[in-house]
Amino acid sequence: MNKFDLHRKKTFTSHWNNFSQKPKKYQNSLRFLKIAKKKLSQFFDYKISIKINKNSNKKDESFTSYQLDKNVLRYRDDELLKIVHNYLSFFKLECSKIKLKKIISDYITVFYDSPVKELGSGFGFNEGLFLFCIIRIIRPNVIVESGVMKGFTTYLIDSASENDCIIYCYDINYENLEYKSQKAIYFNNDITINKPNLKNKHALAFWDDHTSQLDRLMFSLNEGIKYNFFDDDLSFLNFHSDGWPPIPSISMLKEIKNNIIENEQIEWIYKNKKGKIWLDNFKNINPINDVIYHKIFPNLFEKTGYRSHSQCSFLITR
Numbered sequence: 001m002n003k004f005d006l007h008r009k010k011t012f013t014s015h016w017n018n019f020s021q022k023p024k025k026y027q028n029s030l031r032f033l034k035i036a037k038k039k040l041s042q043f044f045d046y047k048i049s050i051k052i053n054k055n056s057n058k059k060d061e062s063f064t065s066y067q068l069d070k071n072v073l074r075y076r077d078d079e080l081l082k083i084v085h086n087y088l089s090f091f092k093l094e095c096s097k098i099k100l101k102k103i104i105s106d107y108i109t110v111f112y113d114s115p116v117k118e119l120g121s122g123f124g125f126n127e128g129l130f131l132f133c134i135i136r137i138i139r140p141n142v143i144v145e146s147g148v149m150k151g152f153t154t155y156l157i158d159s160a161s162e163n164d165c166i167i168y169c170y171d172i173n174y175e176n177l178e179y180k181s182q183k184a185i186y187f188n189n190d191i192t193i194n195k196p197n198l199k200n201k202h203a204l205a206f207w208d209d210h211t212s213q214l215d216r217l218m219f220s221l222n223e224g225i226k227y228n229f230f231d232d233d234l235s236f237l238n239f240h241s242d243g244w245p246p247i248p249s250i251s252m253l254k255e256i257k258n259n260i261i262e263n264e265q266i267e268w269i270y271k272n273k274k275g276k277i278w279l280d281n282f283k284n285i286n287p288i289n290d291v292i293y294h295k296i297f298p299n300l301f302e303k304t305g306y307r308s309h310s311q312c313s314f315l316i317t318r
Contacts, residue, residue: 015212016247016277060119062306063112079303080104084133091293091316095137107132110159116152116178122208123231124309126300128156131206131229134314135160138227140204146170146191146216147209147231151179157206158183168196170209191219198223207231210244214253217287217315226317233296233313236261240268247277250313251296253288292316 067073081101088095095103107129123131135143135157141164143157148171157167158181167184170191180186187194190211203224207216208231220228232242235251248256255261256279266277288294294315301307 014278015214015281016275059117060124062119062125063117065305067305076303077101077104077108080129080300083298083300083303084129087130087295087298088133088137090295091314093134093137095133100133100137103133103136104129106136107160110156114152114155116150116155118150119152119309120150121309122149123153123156123312125306126304126308127231127297127310127312128153129300130297130312130314132156132160134227134229135204138202138204140202140227141165142196142198142201142203143167144170144191144196144198144203144205144225145184146205146207146211148174148177148186149208150176151181153206153208154181154184155179157181170194195223198225200224203227205229207246210246212282213246213249214282214285214287216246217250217253217291217317221287221290221317228315228317229312230315231310231312234311236266238311240270243270248279248282250288250291250294250315253282253286254294256283257286257288290318292318 067076081097081104084104085095085097085100088100110132111125111128131153139162141162143161143165145154145157145167148154148169154167154169161167161183163183165183167181168191169181169184169186170189171187172189174186174188190209201224204227205216205220205225206229207213208229209216210232213230213233216230217228219225230246230250232246233249233251234242234245235249236255239245239247239249239252252261261279264278264280266279268275294313296311296313297308299308
């Protein structure tokens with residue numbers, strides 16, 4: 001993580017640049033409100049909170065459109081059991097179907113009890129299922145979450161993990177936070193600034209911070225994090241759909257390793273804004289050889305009726 005962009009609350013990296021990005025509308029007004037809040041807080045000697053909630057009553061479709069018939073739900077859950085079991089088998093993660101069926105049932109209850117109902121572009125029902133099941137099966141004693149947003153995935157991580165599990169949450173902006181975990185320690189900065197002690201720990205990481213997944217994979221390898229989730233793990237074919245993709249993603253690194261992409265640089269357009277990737281910056285630094293297993297989550301729309309919110313993958317290192 002290099003330079004912090006105030007108007008987007010994002011960071012620039014050396015791998016790519018969205019060089020036609022313009023400041024957010026009303027940015028000057030928001031900056032004035034923040035300065036005024038700080039001055040008033042100092043004058044009156046107490047904290048003043050100013051928050052604009054645009055979607056206070058908005059809910060994700062999964063909380064407003066769902067099946068009621070018990071036979072249909074039983075059929076759906078049996079189909080989900082097959083898909084999740086096959087996915088786990090790819091990683092050689094052992095779990096009996098009886099136990100996995102119970103975990104899936106627990107997940108569904110946890111999901112609909114979520115205190116965060118507006119899920120936006122983050123995880124939804126489909127993605128959360130794999131996150132929840134894998135954490136339950138691996139049972140890590142330390143979990144790193146980089147990129148918290150509203151706290152929905154923190155809620156799932158909290159619900160899936162053991163009571164004595166420690167969660168380290170990192171984000172550069174907590175303005176939208178709706179859920180806080182009692183298990184979690186929160187840091188208002190990048191993980192590279194306050195690194196947790198993960199040596200000899202049974203650790204798992206969830207990366208959803210729009211920062212280079214190459215950098216995050218290098219971090220995991222250096223810190224001994226064997227199990228990793230990478231959200232927005234987009235390939236060269238579909239990364240243009242993301243406004244701030246984590247370039248290079250794990251999928252991109254695999255495509256480069258397999259000589260699918262040989263360009264020195266690539267340009268693209270996202271909503272009429274132009275971006276450029278400099279592939280030479282990371283072509284010769286490819287820790288993908290230290291990855292044993294890597295696979296994108298299956299698309300569950302056919303089984304759940306909910307469209308995937310993002311393209312996430314699970315990865316196990318040596």
